[in-house]
Amino acid sequence: MTEVANIDKKVGLRVHLFESVPAESLALFRMAWGVIMFYFFGKLILWTNLGKLRYIDPIFHFRYPGFEWLEILPPGLMNFTLYLGCILAVMLLLGVYYRFASIAMAVVYIYVFLIDVSYWNNHYYAYALVAIFFATTDAHQAFSIDKWRLGLSGKIPRWQLYLFRFQFLVIYFYGGLSKLQNKDWIDNMAGYSLVENSFALKGWSVKHHIIYPCSMLITWGGIFFDLFIGGLLLCRRTLWLAFILVVSFNMTNALFLRIGTFPYTMLLSFVLFIPPVELAAFINKRFRNKQLEGQAEVVEKQTASLVYQSVVMISLGVFVVFQLLFPFRSWAIDGSVFWTKEGKLYSWHMMSGSSDVYAKMSVVEMDDTKTVELGYSELVPENFLSPRQVKSLGIWPTLVPQFARFLKKEAELAGFKNVEIRGEILVSRNKRPFVPIVHPDVDLASVETHYWKHNDWILRYSDEDGYFK
Known part of the structure; x- marks a missing residue:
């Protein structure tokens, strides 16, 4: 049974969400997140010049809708920002001055993310959300210098854990829905081209009889995994089966596709689905003083004010509704989102081809x-x-x-x-x-760009128009 399903009928949702639970699972993911962010910023500034190539050298940057006002920093300040990202990542890993580090990381990462939409990737969007989550939660309550320095309780309200879980489940499930909507994915055209390109970029000379079964594994394994892994992760009886599938799926993606750290992030997110009381008890038993063993099993009532609880619940409700509905906006736009890309941003169309x-x-x-x-x-x-x-x-x-x-x-x-x-x-x-893809006789400098309906100057491929609807 899931934790949500086990809510006592006499206990309301508000009480359940604000109960205090052990913070170990969220803290472990915070540490993993620190490593991932250090690699992200380190790749931009420490061991490659990718940050310079992406953000400093270009004389023009494509802007996200609504962020056309955002300006690139001068080269010196831009380099400082990227170095600062490395420092903040280490602070998050260690859990030192966490509140400052998490808020600063959210600002720095989201700024870098918004500089140029050319580098859009679903996992960069996911990382931006995770950065915001850490800035608004208490992931320093365990395995942190702050816990020792400030004498923290080691507990978090349950909603903080559920927030992370919800987002990762959305990524999985909506990725599966996207694949079902994409006929090129069903026909294995997208999967085949992705695997073929990935092998070529890795310098592997691989023939069709190897690429084809690998692409079929990615295509159909991806569909079934994305659609059903959420239920397995939420059910205590199937959690370890889910672990095997999460490891297998994400390591397969890491091997066959070029999607950076994302497979490892999704793999490490498994720790968030382990029941927090059980994980804390296991850690106490194996790695801490056995006299503390029973303490992790206590779930406490949260004493936060009703006003604070109401603000949190309203904010969570708005966020949940947005995440559930906004990805479907492409259904209201004429043509195929997989051709015109209208309505694709922020919609979890994972690996569409x-x-x-x-x-x-x-x-x-x-x-x-x-x-x-x-x-x-x-x-x-x-x-x-x-x-x-x-x-x-x-x-x-x-x-x-x-x-x-x-x-x-x-x-x-x-x-x-x-x-x-x-x-x-x-x-x-x-x-x-x-x-x-665009009308050759149109003055592209004078056209309007619509984000909620089809732009007539974008040509619709006749063989694909309505192909994926």
Whole structure:
């Protein structure tokens, strides 16, 4: 039975959520999170120059909707920010000055995350949410310097643990729903192209008879795992079966796909689903003074004020509703989200396939009536953008007007008048033939970008239009 199912009918949800439980499981995940964040920031600044290539060298950055105002810091401050991320990660790992470290980490990580949508990945979004969760919870109550320094109780209200559990279950289940919606995934086109590309990038010369069974394992194993692992994780009787599946699934993803630290994060999140009282009792028995063994089994009533409890419950309710409903907004937009990508952001469309992009932009100078072309100059996007940013022009066509408006300003500064920016942007999804993704005769610098309905200047691939609805 699940913990939620075991709530005494005489005990309300409020009381259950605010009961104090041992903090060991959340603390262990905090320590793992510190390691993951140290690797994330370390890769940007310590042992590679990836941070410079992504955030300092480019002269243009694609902005997230609603964050167009965000500015990149000067190189010195940007480097300081990335180094600060490394320091904060160590502080979280050790649990020292946790409240400052967790809030600062949330600010630093989310700032870096929002600099350029070209580097969007579902797991970066998940990490941003986790950073916020740690900033609003008490994961320093165990296994921390703060516990020794401040004499903390070692307990957390149960809702803090449930918040993390909920988010990881959403990631799994909505990832499964996304795969069911994606016919390319069902047909193994997406899985095959992802595995093939991953092997090629790793330098492995692998033939079809090896790629195919690996991709089928990823395709169908991914569907069934994502849809059903939540129930296994929440049921005490099937928890260790879930552990075997979580290890197998995430290590398979780490081997066959290039998705960074995400498989390890999902694997380590298993500790959050171990009943906190049982985990604390096990740790006391194995690693602490046996005189403390019985103390971990106590679940205490929370004494927080009713006002505080009400604010927390309302906030949790709003967040839960958002996470459950917002990913479905693409269903209200014409066309396929897997082609146009309209409505894809923040929707947990995990591993939806691979894309290859060819892009060329043109500056067209018009007469005063804007009806006759006076001049025509081709521009190579690679002269302004990094390879990842160029690929984003096809992967995220809603970003194209941002770059077109930038090119228009540059052209006007160079002396052009009555400028239009047009684009020849061709995309191949999952090894299909290249086809245009934006209308070639539209002034991309003047179009409006809609995020709640289809943009007519984004072309819908006839073979895919409605294909995944």
